[in-house]
Amino acid sequence: MGKRVTLSDIARHTGLAISTISTVLNGHAGTRIPSDTAQRVHEAAELLGYAPDPAARGLRTGRSGIIGFISDEVTVTRYASAMIRGLIDTADTADYVVVMSETDHREERLERALEVLRTRRSEGLLFGLMSARRIDLPPLGGAPAIVVNGVAEGVGSVLPDEERAGREAVEHLVRRGHRRLALIGRSDVHLDPAVSVTIGDRMAGIDAAMAEAGLAFEHEVEAVYWEPEVSHRGAAEILDHHPEVTAIIALNDRMALGVYQAAQERGLSIPADVSVMSFDDEQLASYLDPPVTTMRLPYLEMGALAMERLLESVVSGAPIPDSRMLVPIPLIERGSVREIRGPGTA
């Protein structure tokens, strides 16, 4: 509907030439402060409701105002949405628009997405991963790019600060008097960069904090698949054979669920009988009873930061340093950790 208002409408309205309007509206440094006709132009533009046509401008300048977002699987994930929101909002404030595509982990789909985006003259590429792994990217032909929640050769990336999160989780427990801890989820598999580039850091943070507190885990349950059934069994081991344990760290919320199930089966109460602390903060975490204290993966913030950096690079032309930007992982305190005021604790 509503006919478009173009430069020539403003030209007609003001009696000036199209090129003049354009120059004024673009506030070009070259033609220093045209004068006060600028005033007239701006007023007319405002009055008529002028908005430049991105297609026309793009045709001329080669800049489309489009950022491509390519994700491996928007579908499965419980987090994607926060990341998407973060990046859309940031893009919008810079008058960029986000075009979405999904690869479903298939090479051909990736190629296709890249092709479409190239054809559309996308000015930047943002790759969003649903698990923080190392991925291979085809040559991007020099387009500014950034990876959120993952890493790729030669491309900058935004990651959660897992090392810090690991430390803080342990410190949180220690500060509350816990000294007999158990852990569920460590496994070598997660150390493979193709599986995860962050779990290693998380573990390092956990181990460092344990060492600093002069502690060692009473028991560790290995787990390759971080699902409830696995930790259910694991928690059973701990609860049955290590009654001295006062707190269990599960490396994700789904495994925390399993711990809850095992505790409930045994008539044990959380946190009265055993405290639980986990990672990720997916929706599930707040459904549990009591809701579990967990480290929140900052998807929204990562999305926003990545888009910010990407746009900086797009407008300045400066390349994004091929480094890892870390975003803090906040501790979300809920009801699953109790304070121990026992003997032996200062």
Place this chain on the structure above:
Amino acid sequence: MGKRVTLSDIARHTGLAISTISTVLNGHAGTRIPSDTAQRVHEAAELLGYAPDPAARGLRTGRSGIIGFISDEVTVTRYASAMIRGLIDTADTADYVVVMSETDHREERLERALEVLRTRRSEGLLFGLMSARRIDLPPLGGAPAIVVNGVAEGVGSVLPDEERAGREAVEHLVRRGHRRLALIGRSDVHLDPAVSVTIGDRMAGIDAAMAEAGLAFEHEVEAVYWEPEVSHRGAAEILDHHPEVTAIIALNDRMALGVYQAAQERGLSIPADVSVMSFDDEQLASYLDPPVTTMRLPYLEMGALAMERLLESVVSGAPIPDSRMLVPIPLIERGSVREIRGPGTA
């Protein structure tokens, strides 16, 4: 990088004129089968890797190849992603690209999104809601539009077929010999179109199937907030005071979780002691132990269907009928319903 291949490249390569190339490539009916130069043109296009520039084409034709997706809250939801995937994939096969925006339920954000999309000459609008409610939309100026998982005045919509789902859930239980049922979640609040336009249908389906089976619920627990704590208490009532009940229907998975918790507290096993059936099939449903049998809200399919209909309208120019298109809700059989082979059945 890679310099763009344009029509004039092909022209130069074939010795033909640009307009000829364009005509051939667009397969225009007007100039009937140009001949076998078509061959040459296509070959050259292929060889050089030609792809039309959407900006240039759009500038000329007014068609941008963009569909705008506007969602109230991509963020919070556990489903959004499937819907997004459905619509992206469908758009892609028609060479359309999806631009995302989010309103966060705020009027100004909606206006802003609409404005951006209008400026970009979006050819169609797709509104995605995270709960199936009635919403108010500002005047759209005649642009083709459709609502997924919701309804709006004068706009076509795609909704899950809840009436059918309600019937099937009950029938599933009845077919397995259950005759003493309880329900958790009915409430008048959900009958308000501003809250839900589908729960009423779901209830109608449930009630109809119950009536057809000659049954009435042994007990019903009302619930306005469909959260685990609420159904936890509700299930306690049922389990403690209505031991004759063999199956509980929870109106969503989160409430099923509450039922599980109550059962576990009482040492009751699912499905041996009591069967559970729920709705939605969010991730949570498969984490439960045993995973709960539930009715899967078909977000992906709804997204795909909506995009399909929208594009049909966009290319044909025919308006989308202002009606409700229903997508079936499949029953996902998991382990929470047992077969009763008791006396009195059959």
Place this chain on the structure above:
DNA sequence: TTGTAAGCGTTATCAA
């Protein structure tokens, strides 16, 4: 059957 030319809305160069 093929080619010429105008125009979509902008920007940028260069004169006036």
Place this chain on the structure above:
DNA sequence: TTGATAACGCTTACAA
């Protein structure tokens, strides 16, 4: 300080 003018890549009458 302002204004013609060409060009971006494509489509489409219309002419050859």
